Amino acid sequence: MEEKEISQAVIRRMPRYYRYLGELIDDGVERISSNDLSKRMNVTASQIRQDLNNFGGFGQQGYGYNVKYLYEEIGKILGLNEKHNIIVIGAGNLGQALANYVKFEKLGFMIIGLFDVNPALDGVTVRGIKIHMLEELEQFCAENQVDIAALTMPKAKADAIANRLVDAGIHAIWNFAHVDLELLDKDVVVENVHLSDSLMQLSYNVARNKKARESGS
Amino acid sequence: MEEKEISQAVIRRMPRYYRYLGELIDDGVERISSNDLSKRMNVTASQIRQDLNNFGGFGQQGYGYNVKYLYEEIGKILGLNEKHNIIVIGAGNLGQALANYVKFEKLGFMIIGLFDVNPALDGVTVRGIKIHMLEELEQFCAENQVDIAALTMPKAKADAIANRLVDAGIHAIWNFAHVDLELLDKDVVVENVHLSDSLMQLSYNVARNKKARESGS
DNA sequence: TAGATTGTTAATCGATTAACAATC
DNA sequence: TAGATTGTTAATCGATTAACAATC
Numbered sequence: 132m133e134e135k136e137i138s139q140a141v142i143r144r145m146p147r148y149y150r151y152l153g154e155l156i157d158d159g160v161e162r163i164s165s166n167d168l169s170k171r172m173n174v175t176a177s178q179i180r181q182d183l184n185n186f187g188g189f190g191q192q193g194y195g196y197n198v199k200y201l202y203e204e205i206g207k208i209l210g211l212n213e214k215h216n217i218i219v220i221g222a223g224n225l226g227q228a229l230a231n232y233v234k235f236e237k238l239g240f241m242i243i244g245l246f247d248v249n250p251a252l253d254g255v256t257v258r259g260i261k262i263h264m265l266e267e268l269e270q271f272c273a274e275n276q277v278d279i280a281a282l283t284m285p286k287a288k289a290d291a292i293a294n295r296l297v298d299a300g301i302h303a304i305w306n307f308a309h310v311d312l313e314l315l316d317k318d319v320v321v322e323n324v325h326l327s328d329s330l331m332q333l334s335y336n337v338a339r340n341k342k343a344r345e346s347g348s
Numbered sequence: 349m350e351e352k353e354i355s356q357a358v359i360r361r362m363p364r365y366y367r368y369l370g371e372l373i374d375d376g377v378e379r380i381s382s383n384d385l386s387k388r389m390n391v392t393a394s395q396i397r398q399d400l401n402n403f404g405g406f407g408q409q410g411y412g413y414n415v416k417y418l419y420e421e422i423g424k425i426l427g428l429n430e431k432h433n434i435i436v437i438g439a440g441n442l443g444q445a446l447a448n449y450v451k452f453e454k455l456g457f458m459i460i461g462l463f464d465v466n467p468a469l470d471g472v473t474v475r476g477i478k479i480h481m482l483e484e485l486e487q488f489c490a491e492n493q494v495d496i497a498a499l500t501m502p503k504a505k506a507d508a509i510a511n512r513l514v515d516a517g518i519h520a521i522w523n524f525a526h527v528d529l530e531l532l533d534k535d536v537v538v539e540n541v542h543l544s545d546s547l548m549q550l551s552y553n554v555a556r557n558k559k560a561r562e563s564g565s
Numbered sequence: 566t567a568g569a570t571t572g573t574t575a576a577t578c579g580a581t582t583a584a585c586a587a588t589c
Numbered sequence: 590t591a592g593a594t595t596g597t598t599a600a601t602c603g604a605t606t607a608a609c610a611a612t613c
Contacts, residue, residue, distance in 0.1 A: 140580070142552050146545035150526070164594060173528075176594095177582050184596060192595040193589040210551040224448045228441035234526070234544055240551075279550065303554045305547065309367070309451070311390075320557050322550035324543065327451055328363035330522065333496065333539035334427040334457075335359050337520045340537050357604070381570060393570095394606050401572060409571040410613045 137185045144182055145205055147172070152202040164195035215240045217305075218277050220292055221284035222247035222255075222262045225307060229281055230257040240279070244271060247284075265292075272299035281305040282312075354402045361399055362422055364389070369419040381412035431456045434522075435494050437509055438501035439464035439472075439479045442524060446498055447474040457496070461488060464501075482509075489516035498522040499529075 151172055155163060169176040183189055183201075186208055190196040206212060217235075219226045222245040229235075230242050245262040252262045263271060271277070280296045282289055282304060289308035294315070296304065303320045306312055309328075312321055368389055372380060386393040400406055400418075403425050407413045423429060434452075436443045439462040446452075447459050462479040469479045480488060488494070497513045499506050499521060506525035511532070513521065520537045523529055526545075529538055 138580075139549075142549055143545075145552065146542070146548040147528075149548070150545075166594080175582060177584095178580095180594095180596065181581075188596060190595050191589060192587070193593045195594065208552065209548045210555040211548070213555075215551060215554070224441070224445035228445040229543075231441045232543075235547065238544060238548070240547055278554065279547075302557060303550055305550055311364075318557070318561065320550060320553040322546055322553070324541070324546055325363070326446075326449075326541065327455060328360075328367075329539055329541055330452065330457055330496075331363040331366070331426045331428070331455070332356075332359055333520055333522055333537060334432060335362070335425065336537040336539070337432070337495065338427040338430075340519060340535070344535065355604075383570080392606060394608095395604095397570095397572065398605075405572060407571050408613060409611070410569045412570065 141182050141185055144174075144178075145209055148179070148182070149202065149205045149209065152198055152205065155198045156202060160198050162195050162197050165190070167195075211239050213239065215278040216276050217242045217279045217281055218244045218246060218271070219281045219283060220246045220265070220268075220296075221282065222249070222252050222257070223283060226281070226283040227257050229283065230260050243275060243277070246271075268292075268295060269299050272296075272301065277301055279303040279305055281307065283307045286310040358399050358402055361391075361395075362426055365396070365399070366419065366422045366426065366428075369415055369422065372415045373419060377415050379412050379414055382407070384412075428456050431458060432495040433493050434459045434496045434498055435461045435463060435488070436498045436500060437463045437482070437485075437513075438499065439466070439469050439474070440500060443498070443500040444474050446500065447477050460492060460494070463488075485509075485512060486516050489513075489518065494518055496520040496522055498524065500524045503527040 151168065165176040165179040169179055172179075180190075183196075186204070189201050189204055217240055219229050219242060222230075226245055226247070230245055235242065242260055245257060245260055246265050246268055247262055248265050250264070253264050255262045277299075278301075280301050280303070282293065284292065286308045289306070289310050290313055293304055293306075293312045297314060297319055302318060304312065304314075304322070306321055306323045307326070309325055311323070314321070368385065382393040382396040386396055389396075397407075400413075403421070406418050406421055434457055436446050436459060439447075443462055443464070447462055452459065459477055462474060462477060463482050463485055464479055465482050467481070470481050472479045494516075495518075497518050497520070499510065501509065503525040506523070506527050507530060510521055510523075510529045514531060514536055519535060521529065521531075521539070523538055523540045524543070526542055528540070531538070
């Protein structure tokens with residue numbers, strides 16, 4: 132039963148394959164070779180074949196890959212064959228933006244509740260999703276199947292709430308707070324979205340690009 | 349004048365160093381060794397020294413690094429010594445959430461305008477920032493110094509608008525639309541934030557973790 | 566000076582690319 | 590069957606870690 136660990140570098144690329152395959156389906160393309168796909172996606176055909184073969188042989192020699200089949204298989208790999216219930220902690224702008232984003236539902240990620248400390252938001256709904264007070268968190272988790280918690284509150288509170296969530300039995304955190312969560316319990320998956328980090332990376336590349344433009348040209 | 353290219357793997361880590369150094373300053377710490385920092389950040393001391401030495405020698409043998417100095421130098425590397433003006437295309441939930449996020453301003457990223465096609469939003473302000481109609485885009489760019497454009501509109505429109513932005517002289521795009529932008533002009537820096545990709549990566553790890561828990565325990 | 570810790574070179578590890586035999 | 594294209598092994602490349610001489 133030894134499962135070989137697949138690197139996160141590979142995992143990070145899977146959603147992109149999934150997206151391109153979805154577009155191919157929309158375009159009515161039935162099959163595609165790793166070579167053709169590599170040209171569209173700007174990666175090497177080798178990488179595509181290596182990546183996919185981490186999970187099994189989805190293609191056929193002399194034929195290539197069946198687009199629809201591969202799309203579905205990658206969906207399964209990414210866990211999209213099951214529904215995931217999400218709660219959002221922090222019903223500020225970002226939290227409400229997430230609640231309003233219908234795209235996630237199409238992928239099977241259902242936002243089933245928002246939580247905040249601001250009494251003015253108590254009972255307010257966003258696209259039909261109710262905002263609860265934070266103190267109801269544990270009870271809500273006991274009464275509902277919650278798979279993922281998205282953290283959008285200020286970083287000062289993130290650690291404490293993350294640990295409350297873990298205690299309430301949640302094993303997955305989508306962290307938008309600008310901290311590295313310190314979770315004593317190791318059995319938790321954290322995915323960070325650090326917007327300001329991303330903006331700083333862009334800023335670095337802007338400066339570098341500008342420099343190159345000024346000297347290079 | 350040959351500039352050695354620094355890998356994006358290194359660049360991606362710089363904002364994290366910057367954040368930890370900021371916290372050390374808040375804690376009143378004056379100096380730190382790569383070894384102590386490595387323990388806090390959960391990386392190797394070797395990596396810290398290698399990363400920093402891409403940009404120069406900021407430390408001192410037998411002493412370590414001066415926290416404040418290193419913080420400022422990394423800030424400069426990331427371009428935070430200059431102000432950056434941002435416009436946001438798409439004044440929906442996400443666009444407005446970005447406009448409301450004061451954190452960016454503290455880092456020198458000023459959002460100076462929002463753009464949308466919805467006439468109902470024309471002239472509305474978000475935290476004092478005005479929403480313009482999309483057709484005013486070119487004129488706005490001509491009259492204002494715009495450094496970065498954040499794209500938060502539906503993906504169908506993203507490519508066309510990205511090219512308009514490039515034509516209007518913008519060299520940096522912070523792309524939240526779920527497409528890979530195809531920009532004919534190569535002199536543009538793009539940073540992607542694909543929230544659903546990130547969610548799918550989390551979903552994969554949830555499934556893997558669950559499997560491990562069920563068999564492993 | 567002795568001790569500490571950097572900057573940097575060398576060794577290792579992992580990820581990507583190339584090559585090709587297997588096979589549809 | 591001949592041609593195409595995969596799955597997979599081998600080669601290369603790049604990134605991370607270890608080691609240590611330089612030096613504060």
